[in-house]
Amino acid sequence: MEIGEICVPLKDLTQLHTKKEVRIVEELKFKTNAKKVGKISITTAIQNKVLTVGIIKVDDLPKWGIIGAPDVCVRVKIFQEGAKESIQVKHSRVIKSTCSAVYKESIAFLIQAKPADLTKTQVTVSVHDTSRSATGDDIIGSVFLGPHSIDKSEGEQWKNTIEHLGKEYKGSHNLKPPSINNHNPEVHVSETHSDSEE
Known part of the structure; x- marks a missing residue:
């Protein structure tokens, strides 16, 4: 092995x-396995210039050889061009030694909410193994909402979120592994x- x-x-x-x-x-x-590093279920909603990202759960994460199951943390990064704080980063609590972490947490960001701003807003939700942080290589995988969406599910969730303000939309996405x-x-x-x- x-x-x-x-x-x-x-x-x-x-x-x-x-x-x-x-x-x-x-x-x-x-x-x-470069194609399968897990799944994440999240919700998104925008109301009164506040973007709320709900972290529901992370599933099917890989074990790291002899280390075993990861210590899981979810990080959300928001980027908006021209905003006073163009990049905002917040993270969930850490759930130790599991390949299936249930969070039910919400993270809120104050954002520019004009239609032109929202169509260019980039949201990156990444899953990290904090037990590997010392190596500087702790990322397991990410999903991308906004202009850099890769999967159809990512694009649809963000499109619905910005077109129907005040409503919460749920999505389940395959994590994309970090590029070598x-x-x-x-x-x-x-x-x-x-x-x-x-």
């Missing part, structure tokens, strides 16, 4: 041009010393 992997972009390692042996030290990244291309791992490289040098 495979526990984890490391990805090292060799073209970026200038130490390889020397004739000395190179030691690479990096923490294993746990590998998951978005962050190359930091690798710690050092030259090893031969016996004759010591």
Whole structure:
């Protein structure tokens, strides 16, 4: 059974041009099925310039090899162009050691609520494993509401939310895994010393 992997972009390692042996030290990244990292159920509603995101539950999260079930936290990020506080981030409580977390929590944001603002508003709901925060790689997956919606369900939920102010809309979405291309791992490289040098 495979526990984890490391990805090292060799073209970026200038130490390889020397004739000395190179030691690479990096923490294993746990590998998951890239297409299935879980689901999240959320509600959205806008009333009186307040966007409320309800976090209902997160299901079918992957276990991380020998670490086991994640310590789950949901983070909501709102981005609006031209707003005084263009980016707002809030998060849920942490539910420890589970692949199926039930929250029933609501997170509220004060936003610009003109139609032109709402059509450009980006909402990212991401699920994190706080037990992996020390590695800087704690994100499990995300859903995107607004202009960057990927799935039909994401687009429909946001369209209904901004077209029918005051009404709450519920959606269940597949989490999108973080793209490997978005962050190359930091690798710690050092030259090893031969016996004759010591």
